[in-house]
Amino acid sequence: MESxxxxxxxxxVNSCESARRSSFPDxxxxxxxxLLKSHRDRSSVSLVCKDWYNAERWSRTHVFIGNCYSVSPExxxxxxxxxxxxxxxxxxxxxxxxxxxxxxxxxxxxxxVVFAAKYPFLEELRLKRMAISDESLEFLAVSFPNFKxxxxxxxxxxxxxxxxxxxTHCKNLTELDIQENGIDxxxxxxxxxxxxxxxxxxxxxFANLTSDINFDALEKLVGRCKSMxxxxxxxxxxxxxxxxxxxxxxxxxxxxxxxxSQELTxxxxxxxxxxxxxxxxxxxxxxxxxxxxxxxxxxxxACTHLTFLNLSYAALQSVELAKLxxxxxxxxxxxxxxxxxxxxxxxxxxxxxxxxxxxxxPADPFDDEIVHGVTEAGFVAVSFGCPRLHYVLYFCRQMTxxxxxxxxxxxxxxxxxxxxxxxxGQPDYLTNEPMDEAFGAVVRTCTKLQRLSxxxxxxxxxxxxxxxxxxxxxxxSVAFAGRSDxxxxxxxxxxxxxxxxxxxxxxxxxxxxxxxxxxxxxMRSLWMSAxxxxxxxxxxxAREMPRLNVEARGGMPRHLSLLSEMLGTRQTENH
Amino acid sequence: xxxxxLGVEEEVQSNVSSPSVDCGLGLKERNYLGLSDCSSVDxxxxxxxxxxxxxxxxxxxxxxRLGLPGSQSPERETELCLLNSGKLDEKxxxxxxxxxxxxxxxxxxxxxxxxxRGFSDTMDGFSEVKGYAYAExxxxxxDAGSDSESPQTxxxxxYPGNSGANVILSARSPGAQASVKKDEPANVLQKQPHATNGxxxxxxxxxNNKSSAPAAKAQVVGWPPVRSFRTKTLATSxxxxxxxxxxxxxxxxxxxxxxxxxxxxxxVDLTTYSTYGELSSALEKMFSCFTLGQCGSHGAAGxxxxxxxxxxxxxxxxxxVLTYKDKDGDWMLVGDVPWEMFVGTCKRLKxxxxxxxxxxxxxxMEKSRVTN
Numbered sequence: 001m002e003s004x005x006x007x008x009x010x011x012x013v014n015s016c017e018s019a020r021r022s023s024f025p026d027x028x029x030x031x032x033x034x035l036l037k038s039h040r041d042r043s044s045v046s047l048v049c050k051d052w053y054n055a056e057r058w059s060r061t062h063v064f065i066g067n068c069y070s071v072s073p074e075x076x077x078x079x080x081x082x083x084x085x086x087x088x089x090x091x092x093x094x095x096x097x098x099x100x101x102x103x104x105x106x107x108x109x110x111x112x113v114v115f116a117a118k119y120p121f122l123e124e125l126r127l128k129r130m131a132i133s134d135e136s137l138e139f140l141a142v143s144f145p146n147f148k149x150x151x152x153x154x155x156x157x158x159x160x161x162x163x164x165x166x167x168t169h170c171k172n173l174t175e176l177d178i179q180e181n182g183i184d185x186x187x188x189x190x191x192x193x194x195x196x197x198x199x200x201x202x203x204x205x206f207a208n209l210t211s212d213i214n215f216d217a218l219e220k221l222v223g224r225c226k227s228m229x230x231x232x233x234x235x236x237x238x239x240x241x242x243x244x245x246x247x248x249x250x251x252x253x254x255x256x257x258x259x260x261s262q263e264l265t266x267x268x269x270x271x272x273x274x275x276x277x278x279x280x281x282x283x284x285x286x287x288x289x290x291x292x293x294x295x296x297x298x299x300x301x302a303c304t305h306l307t308f309l310n311l312s313y314a315a316l317q318s319v320e321l322a323k324l325x326x327x328x329x330x331x332x333x334x335x336x337x338x339x340x341x342x343x344x345x346x347x348x349x350x351x352x353x354x355x356x357x358x359x360x361x362p363a364d365p366f367d368d369e370i371v372h373g374v375t376e377a378g379f380v381a382v383s384f385g386c387p388r389l390h391y392v393l394y395f396c397r398q399m400t401x402x403x404x405x406x407x408x409x410x411x412x413x414x415x416x417x418x419x420x421x422x423x424x425g426q427p428d429y430l431t432n433e434p435m436d437e438a439f440g441a442v443v444r445t446c447t448k449l450q451r452l453s454x455x456x457x458x459x460x461x462x463x464x465x466x467x468x469x470x471x472x473x474x475x476x477s478v479a480f481a482g483r484s485d486x487x488x489x490x491x492x493x494x495x496x497x498x499x500x501x502x503x504x505x506x507x508x509x510x511x512x513x514x515x516x517x518x519x520x521x522x523m524r525s526l527w528m529s530a531x532x533x534x535x536x537x538x539x540x541x542a543r544e545m546p547r548l549n550v551e552a553r554g555g556m557p558r559h560l561s562l563l564s565e566m567l568g569t570r571q572t573e574n575h
Numbered sequence: 576x577x578x579x580x581l582g583v584e585e586e587v588q589s590n591v592s593s594p595s596v597d598c599g600l601g602l603k604e605r606n607y608l609g610l611s612d613c614s615s616v617d618x619x620x621x622x623x624x625x626x627x628x629x630x631x632x633x634x635x636x637x638x639x640r641l642g643l644p645g646s647q648s649p650e651r652e653t654e655l656c657l658l659n660s661g662k663l664d665e666k667x668x669x670x671x672x673x674x675x676x677x678x679x680x681x682x683x684x685x686x687x688x689x690x691x692r693g694f695s696d697t698m699d700g701f702s703e704v705k706g707y708a709y710a711e712x713x714x715x716x717x718d719a720g721s722d723s724e725s726p727q728t729x730x731x732x733x734y735p736g737n738s739g740a741n742v743i744l745s746a747r748s749p750g751a752q753a754s755v756k757k758d759e760p761a762n763v764l765q766k767q768p769h770a771t772n773g774x775x776x777x778x779x780x781x782x783n784n785k786s787s788a789p790a791a792k793a794q795v796v797g798w799p800p801v802r803s804f805r806t807k808t809l810a811t812s813x814x815x816x817x818x819x820x821x822x823x824x825x826x827x828x829x830x831x832x833x834x835x836x837x838x839x840x841x842x843v844d845l846t847t848y849s850t851y852g853e854l855s856s857a858l859e860k861m862f863s864c865f866t867l868g869q870c871g872s873h874g875a876a877g878x879x880x881x882x883x884x885x886x887x888x889x890x891x892x893x894x895x896v897l898t899y900k901d902k903d904g905d906w907m908l909v910g911d912v913p914w915e916m917f918v919g920t921c922k923r924l925k926x927x928x929x930x931x932x933x934x935x936x937x938x939x940m941e942k943s944r945v946t947n
Contacts, residue, residue: 097797154804180804208804289808313808337809363809364840365799367831395799422799479798504797 026055034059061085066524068106068130069549073114085124085149086115092527093477094502095129096154099529101553107131107157109139116143124149124175131155137162141169149175149203156182160190160209167193175203177230188213188236194221201225205232207256207287212236223248232256235289239264239272246275255279257287260295260314269298277301286310293320300327308333312361315339322347333357338373338395345378349385357391358382365395365422376403383410390448391416398429399456404438414446418453424480424505427457434458440465443473453477463487467494475500485512492516502527510537517544810842828918834862834895834926845918851910858897862926895926 033055036042046056062085063076076083090106092099108130115122122144132155140147147170152158160183166176167190191213194201201221206213213236222228222245229252233242237258246252264272276282276298285299285306291314303309306328311321312335321336321344331352336344338360348355360374376399383389389411399421408414419438427434435456443449443465450472454462458481466473467490474497482488488508491501492515500523509532520526538552828845841861848854897909900923909917909924 094797096802097800098803099797154802180802182804312805361805362799362801365801365806367840372837395801420799424795424798477800479800505795 026051029055030059034061037062039064058082062087062124065089068111070524073111077114077118081118083119084122085126086111086119086122087126087128088130089128090130092502092525093129093500094504094527094529099504105131107133107136109133109136112136112139112143120144121146123147124151126151126153127155128153129155131157132162133157134159134162134165138165138169141165146172148172149177151175151177151179152181153177153179154181159184160186160188160211163206164190164193167191168195171195171198172200173198174200174227176201177203177205178208179205181208183208185209185211187211191221192217196220199224199226202227203230204228205230205256207232207234209234210236215241219244219248226251228252230254230284233258233287235259238262239295240268243268243272243275246279250275250278251281252279253281254284255282255286256310257285258289260288260291262295264295269295273298273301280305282306284308284310288314290314291316293317293323296320296324299324303327305330307331310335312337312359315363316344317341318344318347322351325351328352329354331355333391335359335361337361337363339363340374341372342375342378342381345374346381349381349383352386354388355382355386356388358386358389359391359393360395361393362395362422373397376400379403380406383407387411388413390414393418393420395420395422397422398426399435399438400428400430401433401435401437401441402428402430404435405441408441408445412445413448414442415448416451417442417446417449418451418477419455420453421456424455425457426455434461436461436465440469443469447472449473451475454481455479456481459483460487460490463490467491470495472497474498476502478503478506480505482506482508485509485515488512489515492519498522499524501525503529503531505530507532509533510540513537514540514544517541520545520548830899830921830923832858832861832924832926835928837862837926843924845921850914851917854909855897858924858926895928898925898927899923900925 029051033042033045033052036045036056036059042056042060046053057080059082060080061082063080063083064087065071065076066089068088068090088108088111090108091104094100095104106129108127109132116139120143123146125140125147126149130152132152137158140150142165150166150170150173158181163176163178166173188209188211191206194217198221202225204221213234215237218237219241222231228249231245231249231252232254233245233256235258237245239258239260239262242257246255279302282302283305285303285308288311291311293316296316303324304327307330309328309331315337316324316339318340321340325331325347328351332354334348334352334355334357336348336359340360345360348358360378362373374394374396376396379392379394379396379399380403383406387410390413392414393416396419399419404419421435428438435454436459438456439452439454439458439462442452449470452466452470452473452475454477460483463482463486466476470476473495476491476495476498478501485508488503488506489512491498492512498519502525504527506528508528513528513533514537516526535552538550542548542550829842830845831840831842833840843854843857843861845854848857898906899909899917899921900906901920902922906925909921912920
């Protein structure tokens with residue numbers, strides 16, 4: 001350090017409250033802290049002393065708010081003056097499954113108004129489960145001249161007109177990512193709103209939309225955006241059109257195809273195959289709607305370096321999958337439909353030793369008459385072949401305790417274990433016992449477990465295990481499980497890192513609810529619906545915990561929904 | 576499955592005086608230091624909403640109603656109770672759903688909607704959490720503490736001395752089956768299919784069991800937890816692949832098609848075909864090892880004549896046949912009745928092995944004679 005800086009730092013020493021004086025001048029401290037990206041680290045840093053708190057808040061450029069009702073936009077703006085990027089999450093996760101009424105809230109507009117005033121140089125906005133209207137999108141588009149990245153995941157309230165506003169006004173846009181939203185798809189003309197001079201787009205994901213887009217405009221757009229890395233098309237784009245796009249964008253790293261089914265001539269097929277294999281940087285492939293065996297072969301050459309393959313919209317059979325996977329040795333993440341059955345999963349175990357994440361979705365989840373799909377055998381087969389597996393989402397119709405015990409023995413590194421036995425309250429189908437021991441094995445063996453979804457017939461014992469062993473658990477989802485308040489009390493009394501707890505259709509009542517008062521302070525949210533909680537219990541909770549947002553809803557047929565949104569002590573760092 | 580509500584006793588006098596008065600009083604900006612801005616929200620502004628709730632013993636609303644997943648009975652006032660809040664705006668915050676009186680803050684696009692719930696300013700430095708929480712005495716459920724949870728004693732009307740009660744009660748608080756459940760914790764499970772009934776729960780049995788508790792199945796909203804986006808997309812994918820423009824007709828008639836041994840069902844829109852032949856080829860493409868048994872129909876236009884060999888194969892049971900379930904629940908062979916009649920009565924399609932279907936033919940003939 002320069003001597004003059006040393007002198008300055010000595011003068012500033014007095015401002016620090018701790019006994020050990022900080023010898024860094026503010027600028028240096030800020031500079032150092034600006035390198036910190038993790039929110040948790042920043043949260044810790046801000047608690048050291050007043051100086052560090054200030055340095056941290058001045059150096060922060062990205063704020064993550066896991067619960068939009070936990071803090072107001074004014075407070076955020078007051079604390080963090082230099083934000084360029086905001087991530088906001090709104091509705092509870094169960095809104096994905098129609099358990100939250102429409103017009104519940106989580107509207108972004110109030111935030112945008114504040115941001116327009118305080119963060120005129122805002123560049124990125126990422127929303128999950130928020131409500132956003134076309135007016136808000138237009139407001140966004142015109143209020144932030146530097147705006148670069150918009151990502152909407154599971155949001156609703158807007159139409160393609162809003163997208164048109166973004167395309168028209170955001171001259172510096174690099175990312176437009178529209179995923180799984182309740183979007184009112186009026187038509188595809190929004191894509192034509194990108195001006196001819198616009199070349200900066202790097203990420204374009206409109207797979208969510210159903211209507212036809214102007215392919216000509218798309219082709220030109222892709223052609224002039226030479227930095228485009230991610231392109232995810234919607235169903236309306238045909239194979240032939242895909243080929244034309246790829247020819248102009250061999251640099252793509254992530255590709256989502258359109259409809260993967262079309263009658264092609266030999267020459268067209270070869271051109272497609274060639275265009276796909278020319279994408280040497282491609283590591284993620286998705287889309288593939290209606291893909292059948294015939295056309296999958298066109299992918300073989302392109303799959304050599306693939307690390308993420310999303311086949312969850314292609315109802316493949318086991319043989320087709322096996323053949324495809326033989327060409328995907330580097331695969332780390334795989335999403336499939338359960339049409340591939342256990343045999344398909346065996347092929348996964350055989351061909352993908354590096355696999356870290358597997359998601360198996362049900363092709364027909366609401367149909368009783370499906371006798372097939374995947375079973376415990378498929379899961380076990382994968383576990384034998386893929387020891388690095390740490391994230392699994394598995395929908396099945398039968399499971400055994402023994403199988404799960406084997407699985408976690410093979411793969412002890414699970415961080416996310418989401419098992420959905422689709423029949424509520426179904427026991428081990430071989431022994432007829434509850435599935436307690438299965439999840440007991442999971443929490444005992446997988447010490448790194450962060451997220452757990454349980455299913456099947458479960459007594460309070462499962463929750464005893466969870467409370468006792470799941471020391472790193474942050475998110476727990478429970479449905480149709482447990483026997484008494486004791487179950488929930490175990491979880492609330494154990495699980496030191498619990499942040500999100502969602503419960504539906506369980507016999508947990510007020511005693512359980514009220515046993516977690518201390519716990520709720522450090523949690524982001526609690527959801528309880530169709531349990532034994534009464535309004536009275538909710539009132540008690542609200543009384544005891546005045547800083548909590550407690551929302552109780554009666555009136556839905558057979559549901560008392562209690563949604564508590566917890567105010568953590570460190571709000572904006574909540575995640 | 577949630578056991579039936581016994582909510583009636585609970586709601587009682589929810590014409591509680593509590594609701595409005597202090598709703599929001601002292602609950603605005605709260606900072607961790609406990610210096611709350613007790614500048615009260617104008618309680619009259621807030622009370623307009625609870626006034627609607629008061630005396631609103633809407634017993635009708637306690638009826639069990641079965642709604643489709645995601646649907647809400649229009650007459651219900653599903654009201655939101657904000658039991659605790661930070662900042663409250665002047666606009667009434669409840670109910671959330673558009674209710675008849677037009678108070679629907681959430682539908683407003685402005686700031687109010689965003690502030691619907693309270694915020695609490697706890698981020699002003701270091702938080703000392705718990706200590707101050709009890710200093711705030713705004714919530715005073717004086718005799719609430721003594722409430723047991725048996726519905727009989729749930730005199731919700733008894734929050735008299737509650738000047739500080741910040742509750743806007745919904746007229747019905749179907750607090751579920753508190754007392755009932757207490758004694759019989761296993762109740763919940765017994766209502767669920769296959770719970771503890773000791774039946775051998777092999778896969779096939781599960782199917783059978785399901786048929787014995789179909790009502791229970793239908794009522795589970797949001798289960799299995801598959802995102803609606805995904806199920807909608809899959810439904811689109813499994814429609815007839817022959818669709819030209821990918822859009823269903825205005826009066827689409829989707830029926831499920833299953834095939835013995837196939838791992839999943841498909842759905843077809845019968846209105847997109849005009850003959851049995853078209854249906855047959857479409858299904859053939861879908862289930863590529865399938866052959867329509869009889870697609871000649873009496874009196875329908877464009878019928879196809881099967882070759883002798885196919886019929887012979889059918890009789891020997893080596894081919895698959897297409898059958899359908901009609902309005903009466905009977906399984907019939909496809910092709911016996913005129914196409915239009917078929918479309919009108921077909922509820923489901925099934926591709927069976929020929930050998931299984933032999934017995935069907937005579938009945939089909941009889942039936943069509945009767946109905947014709």
